[in-house]
Amino acid sequence: MRVAIIGLGLIGGSWGLxxxxxxxxxxxxxxxxxxxxxxxxxxQRNEAQKQGVCDRTTLTPMEAVVGAEVVIVATxxxxxxxxxxxxxxxxxxxxIVTDTASTKREVLRWAKELLPDTISFIGxxxxxxxxxxxxxxxxxxxxxCTYCLIPLPNAQAGAIEALxxxxxxxxxxxxxxxxxxxDSYVAAISHLPFLMSVALTNLTSESEGWxxxxxLAAGGYQDMxxxxxxxxxxxxxxxxxxxDAILDWLDRYQQTLTDLRAVIEKAGLYDEEGRPRxxxxxxPVLLQDYIERAHKARERxxxxxxxxxxxxxxxxxxxxxxxxxxxxYTRMFTGSWLKRRTPDNGKK
Amino acid sequence: MRVAIIGLGLIGGSWGLxxxxxxxxxxxxxxxxxxxxxxxxxxQRNEAQKQGVCDRTTLTPMEAVVGAEVVIVATxxxxxxxxxxxxxxxxxxxxIVTDTASTKREVLRWAKELLPDTISFIGxxxxxxxxxxxxxxxxxxxxxCTYCLIPLPNAQAGAIEALxxxxxxxxxxxxxxxxxxxDSYVAAISHLPFLMSVALTNLTSESEGWxxxxxLAAGGYQDMxxxxxxxxxxxxxxxxxxxDAILDWLDRYQQTLTDLRAVIEKAGLYDEEGRPRxxxxxxPVLLQDYIERAHKARERxxxxxxxxxxxxxxxxxxxxxxxxxxxxYTRMFTGSWLKRRTPDNGKK
Numbered sequence: 257m258r259v260a261i262i263g264l265g266l267i268g269g270s271w272g273l274x275x276x277x278x279x280x281x282x283x284x285x286x287x288x289x290x291x292x293x294x295x296x297x298x299x300q301r302n303e304a305q306k307q308g309v310c311d312r313t314t315l316t317p318m319e320a321v322v323g324a325e326v327v328i329v330a331t332x333x334x335x336x337x338x339x340x341x342x343x344x345x346x347x348x349x350x351x352i353v354t355d356t357a358s359t360k361r362e363v364l365r366w367a368k369e370l371l372p373d374t375i376s377f378i379g380x381x382x383x384x385x386x387x388x389x390x391x392x393x394x395x396x397x398x399x400x401c402t403y404c405l406i407p408l409p410n411a412q413a414g415a416i417e418a419l420x421x422x423x424x425x426x427x428x429x430x431x432x433x434x435x436x437x438x439d440s441y442v443a444a445i446s447h448l449p450f451l452m453s454v455a456l457t458n459l460t461s462e463s464e465g466w467x468x469x470x471x472l473a474a475g476g477y478q479d480m481x482x483x484x485x486x487x488x489x490x491x492x493x494x495x496x497x498x499x500d501a502i503l504d505w506l507d508r509y510q511q512t513l514t515d516l517r518a519v520i521e522k523a524g525l526y527d528e529e530g531r532p533r534x535x536x537x538x539x540p541v542l543l544q545d546y547i548e549r550a551h552k553a554r555e556r557x558x559x560x561x562x563x564x565x566x567x568x569x570x571x572x573x574x575x576x577x578x579x580x581x582x583x584x585y586t587r588m589f590t591g592s593w594l595k596r597r598t599p600d601n602g603k604k
Numbered sequence: 605m606r607v608a609i610i611g612l613g614l615i616g617g618s619w620g621l622x623x624x625x626x627x628x629x630x631x632x633x634x635x636x637x638x639x640x641x642x643x644x645x646x647x648q649r650n651e652a653q654k655q656g657v658c659d660r661t662t663l664t665p666m667e668a669v670v671g672a673e674v675v676i677v678a679t680x681x682x683x684x685x686x687x688x689x690x691x692x693x694x695x696x697x698x699x700i701v702t703d704t705a706s707t708k709r710e711v712l713r714w715a716k717e718l719l720p721d722t723i724s725f726i727g728x729x730x731x732x733x734x735x736x737x738x739x740x741x742x743x744x745x746x747x748x749c750t751y752c753l754i755p756l757p758n759a760q761a762g763a764i765e766a767l768x769x770x771x772x773x774x775x776x777x778x779x780x781x782x783x784x785x786x787d788s789y790v791a792a793i794s795h796l797p798f799l800m801s802v803a804l805t806n807l808t809s810e811s812e813g814w815x816x817x818x819x820l821a822a823g824g825y826q827d828m829x830x831x832x833x834x835x836x837x838x839x840x841x842x843x844x845x846x847x848d849a850i851l852d853w854l855d856r857y858q859q860t861l862t863d864l865r866a867v868i869e870k871a872g873l874y875d876e877e878g879r880p881r882x883x884x885x886x887x888p889v890l891l892q893d894y895i896e897r898a899h900k901a902r903e904r905x906x907x908x909x910x911x912x913x914x915x916x917x918x919x920x921x922x923x924x925x926x927x928x929x930x931x932x933y934t935r936m937f938t939g940s941w942l943k944r945r946t947p948d949n950g951k952k
Contacts (some may be wrong), residue, residue, distance in 0.1 A: 321624075324636040362873065383822040402819050431819060444808050445821040449828040451864060452800055454898035459860045460792050461901035470905055471750050471779060472786075472792040479827045480797040481905070484898035492871070492892050499872020506865055510858060512807045516799060517854055523840075524847020525710065544840050550802035550832040553809035557829075559820055 257287050262317045262339055264295040264304040265487075267382065268330030269393025272309030274426035284425070294320040296335075303390055304431035318346045326422065328380075329355040333493035336363055337472040340370040347375050349538045352415045354380040358442060358490075359498040360406055360435040368408055376415030378424060379406040381438065382428055383446075387485075403428030406435050443501035448509055450491055451502070453483035519543045605635050608672035610665045610687055612643040612652040613835075615704045615730065616678030617741025620657030622774035625743040632773070644666040646685075652740055666694045674770065676728075677703040681841035684711055688718040690727035695723050700763045702728040706790060706838075707846040708754055724763030727754040729786065729795075730776055737835075744775060748907055754783050791849035796857055798839055799850070837859030867891045881944040 259275060261268045272291050279289035293310030294317045295301050321327050321343045329339050336355055347353065353375050357363050360379050365379040382426040384401040403423045407416050420430045433441075460469060460477075495502060523543035527533055535557040607623060609616045620639050627637035641658030643649050649661040662668040669675050669691045677687050684703055695701065701723050705711050708727045715725040727760045732749040751771045755764050768778045781789075808817060808825075812865060871891035875881055 275905055383820050385745075401822060404820065408917070433816075437813070437816065441813060441817045441820050443823040444811065444813075444817055449804065449824045451868075452804065452828060454895055455860045455864050456797065456800065457898040457901050458894065459857055461905065462897075463792065463856075465785070465789060465792075466694055468781075468785065468787045469792055470908060472731050472752065472789050473905065474749060476797045476831050477793040479830055480800060481898075481902050482827055483824055484895075485902040485906075486899075488895050488899050489890065492888060495868055495891060496871050496873045496886065496888060498874075499868055500874040500876055500878045503865065503868060503872070503876055506861065506868070508811075509803065510861055510865075512803045513799075513854065513858055513861075516803050517851065517858075520843055520847055520851060523844050524842045524851070526846075526848040528848055528851055532850045538844070540840060540844060542882075543843060544836065546806065547802055547832075547836050547839055547843075548812075549663065550805040550829075551834075551836050552832040553805050554829050557809065557821065558817060558833075597712075 257326065258290045258292065258324045259326045259328065259432050260294070260320040261310060262291045262294050262320060262327065262329045262343070263331035263335070263356075264293050264300045264309060264313075265330060265390055266392045266397070268293070268295075268328065269307065269309045269390045270302065270384075270395070271328050271330065271356075271426060273307070273393055273395040274398060275422075276308055279423045291323065292320045299464055300390060307368075307390070307393070309390075309393065316545035321348075321351070322344050323348055325351055326419070327351055327353045329353070332487070332489045333359055333363065333497050335493075337366045340366050344370050344372060347372060348373040350368060350412075350415075351375045352419050354379045354405075354419055356380055356382060357497075358401045358446060358494045360404070360438045362497040364406060364408060364435050371516070373410060376411035377408045378416055378419050379408075379410050379435065380404065380419070380423070381442070384428075398423075399427035400471060401428050402431045404431050404433050406433060406438065438499050440501045440504070443498055443505045447494055447498060447502045448505045450483045450486070450494075451506060453481055454491075457484040486501070515559045519546055605674065606638045607674045607676065608640045608642070608668040608671045609658060609666060610642050610675065610677045610691070611679035611683070612641050612648045612657060612661075613678060613738055614740045614745070615732075616641070616676065617652060617655065617657045617738045618638045618641075618680065618732075618743070618745035619704075620652065621655070621743040621890045622746060623770075623824055624656055625673060625863065630867070640668045640672065640857060648738060655741070657738075657741065668695050668770070669696075669699070671696055673699055675699055675701045680704045680835070680837045681707055681711065681845050683841075685714045690716050691781050692718050692720060695720060697722040698760075698763075699723045700767050701725045702753075702767055704728055704730060705845075706794060706842050708752070708786045710845040712754060712756060712783050715761070721758060724759035725756045726759050726764055726767050727756075727783065728752065728767070728771070729790070730952065732776075746771075747775035749776050750779045752781050752786055754786065764826075787846050788849045788852070791846055791853045795842055795846060795850045798831045798834070799840075799854060800857070801829055802839075804821050805829045805832040817900050864894060867894055 261272055272293065275289060275291060278284040279287055291310040293301065293304050293313045295304065304310055305313055317339055327343070327347065329336055331339055336357060347392060353371060354377070355363050360381060364379050371377055381404040382398050382401050383404065384397050405419065405423065423430045436488070442468070460466060463469065473511070519542045523538055523540040525533055525535065525538060609620055620641065623637060623639060626632040627635055639658040641649065641652050643652065653661055665687055673696070675691065675695065677684055679687055684705060693866055701715070701719060702725070703711050706729060712727050715727070719725055730746050730749050731752065731753040732745050753767065753771065771778045779949060786939055808814060811817065867890045871888040873881055873883065906943045938940060
């Protein structure tokens with residue numbers, strides 16, 4: 257099985273390392289895995305090869321995808337469009353192409369517009385990540401992470417199942433989802449938190465007292481500003497390609513803060529000019545309720561996270577039977593797969 | 605040296621464990637350290653004694669402070685007022701009394717109003733913390749943390765120096781600061797982040813799609829909601845005793861988000877109805893600048909954090925000479941200190 261990885265950062269690098277590890281296992285040892293890598297930066301290409309992310313690298317994305325059964329595009333979102341343009345004519349018939357971007361509507365639109373009908377495009381998004389560079393890449397990055405998958409309508413059932421299996425191989429929990437829902441949900445739990453983080457960093461670090469304030473900042477501040485240390489390009493692209501969903505959640509968040517403000521005003525022992533208020537005039541009940549609700553919701557979420565994994569959303573997708581798939585996997589992972597999976601298989 | 609700790613949670617517990625560790629060191633082994641603990645909950649008292657936080661516990665805060673040279677009040681903020689009322693008549697002359705609350709103006713007001721002139725009150729606030737319970741207590745919690753100290757005007761120089769040394773002994777970096785500045789700065793880097801966190805938790809967990817959204821939430825969401833898992837009582841008291849500073853920073857934060865919103869709107873590839881906008885009509889420059897500023901500020905802050913420690917703000921305080929202090933320490937840490945430090949020393 258030949259896999260091409262375009263973009264050798266945290267996510268691309270971790271895909272390579274995780275597949276490599278699998279290829280040494282009982283199941284993977286007959287896969288004849290070959291990983292071909294491309295990155296626009298020569299230093300990244302060299303580093304990736306040194307780390308064992310790929311067997312060899314190429315000087316163009318076109319060369320990387322030639323003969324590949326699986327193509328993983330892990331570039332920043334806005335680079336994907338031109339990557340699709342570049343590789344479209346060089347993809348093998350029947351190849352599986354996937355991406356790893358944090359926004360999915362735009363990427364699926366580009367894939368539909370630019371990639372040939374002879375391949376299966378299945379959008380992907382691993383809900384993992386910490387730092388944004390190749391140094392952070394590990395074989396276990398996707399371990400137990402929810403891995404969103406969104407096939408284009410013309411993607412072949414066998415290709416969907418094969419990528420599902422690959423996601424499991426690298427440790428992810430495949431999760432099929434609608435692209436608009438994905439983009440809205442991810443705006444809520446990933447993009448809005450990023451914006452909250454950069455806003456806090458800029459507000460505090462550009463405030464008058466920062467020289468003094470910064471000395472007091474500790475663990476809580478570190479947590480809440482961590483996301484602002486992420487990749488500038490990636491987050492800029494995310495904000496641009498998901499602007500409507502992000503603005504929607506940002507508005508809801510502002511409303512939430514406005515509500516919270518009113519509740520604090522009621523409960524506060526000081527008025528806004530810093531004058532003490534008689535305790536009898538204050539009312540802490542609503543604020544206590546607000547904080548308690550959050551406390552409990554946070555606990556419940558952590559509990560749910562600890563539950564055992566399962567594949568979700570697969571019922572929405574028309575798939576071959578278990579038995580057919582078993583045969584499919586065997587072919588794919590022993591190298592004979594690509595030949596059979598071409599859409600016009602048997603005609604030539 | 606007898607130390608009383610009132611409130612045996614994360615902070616009180618860590619004080620006990622850190623002092624205990626010091627008492628086994630070369631410097632501390634002659635200190636005849638005795639730690640007396642009180643907590644309103646019997647389970648906490650038992651657990652604290654089992655963990656070695658204190659040598660013995662008492663059934664009232666009054667009993668705990670009798671004969672103590674140092675009293676550390678580590679209860680939730682609003683409990684401090686009644687604790688001061690309770691212990692006032694039982695404090696030894698010349699005792700050092702400190703607290704550990706996250707808001708300082710109110711606590712200092714109570715101390716001035718309720719505690720006798722014969723003791724030295726020095727407000728304290730360690731910029732440390734992760735979980736909120738005794739189980740999280742460790743001897744190293746204060747290691748390298750900025751430890752704010754705010755003496756009342758009548759606090760004796762020797763008492764200030766002695767507490768400064770104790771803070772260093774438990775690993776903290778003493779940091780003298782004005783109470784109003786403290787409360788405003790801490791609102792910016794601790795209380796506002798807490799409110800951001802609870803608002804995000806409630807917004808998302810109470811949204812329609814939460815059942816689905818929650819499955820996608822990962823590391824970023826976990827970081828940004830972590831603070832909402834903290835102690836409800838403590839945070840409620842903090843919000844109430846620092847409401848004016850908190851509302852001021854919340855307003856500034858809302859303004860920052862409003863500015864950021866406009867910048868995203870300019871850069872977005874979608875309009876608010878989700879219709880794609882021609883790329884030429886969008887302008888990513890300001891958004892890129894916004895994200896880059898945060899990225900760099902975050903990097904700079906992390907660099908500054910890594911710098912070696914130093915005592916700050918001490919120059920503002922009238923202190924005895926190094927030589928006098930040396931003698932002071934020796935007396936304090938060998939048990940003869942309390943007798944000499946009484947304000948009317950020599951008169952009787």
